Amino acid sequence: MSHNTAEINRRLREAGYRVTPQRQLILDAVCKLGKHVSPDAVYEVVRRNTPSLSRATVYRTLHFLTEQRILAMVQMSDGRVAYEVAGPEPHHHLVCRTCDSYLELPHSVLRTFRQRMESQYDFEVDVSHVSFFGHCNDCRDTAGA
Amino acid sequence: MSHNTAEINRRLREAGYRVTPQRQLILDAVCKLGKHVSPDAVYEVVRRNTPSLSRATVYRTLHFLTEQRILAMVQMSDGRVAYEVAGPEPHHHLVCRTCDSYLELPHSVLRTFRQRMESQYDFEVDVSHVSFFGHCNDCRDTAGA
DNA sequence: ATATTAGTTGCGACAATTTGCAATAACCAA
DNA sequence: TTGGTTATTGCAAATTGTCGCAACTAATAT
Numbered sequence: 193m194s195h196n197t198a199e200i201n202r203r204l205r206e207a208g209y210r211v212t213p214q215r216q217l218i219l220d221a222v223c224k225l226g227k228h229v230s231p232d233a234v235y236e237v238v239r240r241n242t243p244s245l246s247r248a249t250v251y252r253t254l255h256f257l258t259e260q261r262i263l264a265m266v267q268m269s270d271g272r273v274a275y276e277v278a279g280p281e282p283h284h285h286l287v288c289r290t291c292d293s294y295l296e297l298p299h300s301v302l303r304t305f306r307q308r309m310e311s312q313y314d315f316e317v318d319v320s321h322v323s324f325f326g327h328c329n330d331c332r333d334t335a336g337a
Numbered sequence: 338m339s340h341n342t343a344e345i346n347r348r349l350r351e352a353g354y355r356v357t358p359q360r361q362l363i364l365d366a367v368c369k370l371g372k373h374v375s376p377d378a379v380y381e382v383v384r385r386n387t388p389s390l391s392r393a394t395v396y397r398t399l400h401f402l403t404e405q406r407i408l409a410m411v412q413m414s415d416g417r418v419a420y421e422v423a424g425p426e427p428h429h430h431l432v433c434r435t436c437d438s439y440l441e442l443p444h445s446v447l448r449t450f451r452q453r454m455e456s457q458y459d460f461e462v463d464v465s466h467v468s469f470f471g472h473c474n475d476c477r478d479t480a481g482a
Numbered sequence: 483a484t485a486t487t488a489g490t491t492g493c494g495a496c497a498a499t500t501t502g503c504a505a506t507a508a509c510c511a512a
Numbered sequence: 513t514t515g516g517t518t519a520t521t522g523c524a525a526a527t528t529g530t531c532g533c534a535a536c537t538a539a540t541a542t
Binding site: 205248251 | 498507
């Protein structure tokens with residue numbers, strides 16, 4: 193269990209939201225499945241114990257937990273999204289378009305970029321969990337261009 | 338008309354592709370609709386003149402013209418994509434999560450970032466038309482956080 | 483002009499995700 | 513513990529985007 197259930201529940205209730213069995217099941221599933229979990233994978237896991245839990249609830253809950261910064265959403269190269277438990281420090285991803293593997297970047301790599309956008313464009317960039325796409329060392333030779 | 342039809346047609350034919358009425362209609366529609374056009378908006382426009390033109394063709398053609406670098410694909414904040422006629426120089430976007438407006442950034446802002454990823458991680462970042470999300474000057478006050 | 487051939491299209495089915503709405507149940511107060 | 517309020521769920525339908533395949537047609541050579 194890589195998340196503090198009691199702490200999370202308190203946060204949700206304080207913000208006026210409810211702690212439901214569905215939300216706990218879905219969070220546990222993401223947690224158990226590890227990094228870059230697809231909505232469908234979550235659905236498959238939770239439905240084993242709770243067949244009545246609907247797909248719509250999975251999607252809505254993943255969004256909700258992301259808004260609450262309990263989960264983080266990661267863009268994959270095919271346009272779909274995956275989720276992971278949000279650590280204390282946000283980080284970024286280099287996602288390979290060919291093999292879908294990824295590297296994690298420290299949050300700091302975008303610090304100066306963010307400051308520049310701030311001062312030059314008055315635009316506040318959301319720099320948590322940005323995905324960059326391209327080709328990893330193994331795939332760049334075969335990928336052409 | 339912000340694109341050179343004859344030049345584009347020549348490029349396509351030289352690469353072994355065909356210039357079809359559907360492709361021309363779709364390109365004209367993107368052109369006419371301006372920047373950040375959704376696939377559905379394109380579909381609605383072209384079907385007025387050519388009701389038989391299918392949704393699948395719109396999606397396939399937008400992808401195709403993007404691969405040919407005649408169009409550029411832009412990620413919007415809700416995860417969907419929009420298209421625009423690709424200028425000679427690629428550029429990036431700062432997209433506001435609240436009002437969906439956007440600012441354009443010169444291609445050069447990511448040059449050093451790209452070089453850093455290259456040398457530190459052996460990862461070749463695709464830096465054409467990257468979208469960053471956040472809040473523009475008008476929306477940041479009301480957006481909280 | 484006509485035939486050839488291979489790139490494209492349209493259709494229908496499918497997969498992925500979102501949304502409206504009525505029923506349910508978490509939370510809080512009494 | 514009970515009741516009221518309202519956030520949340522489940523269902524089903526609607527959206528959005530993809531895919532396989534047979535029919536079609538743009539481009540080229542004859």
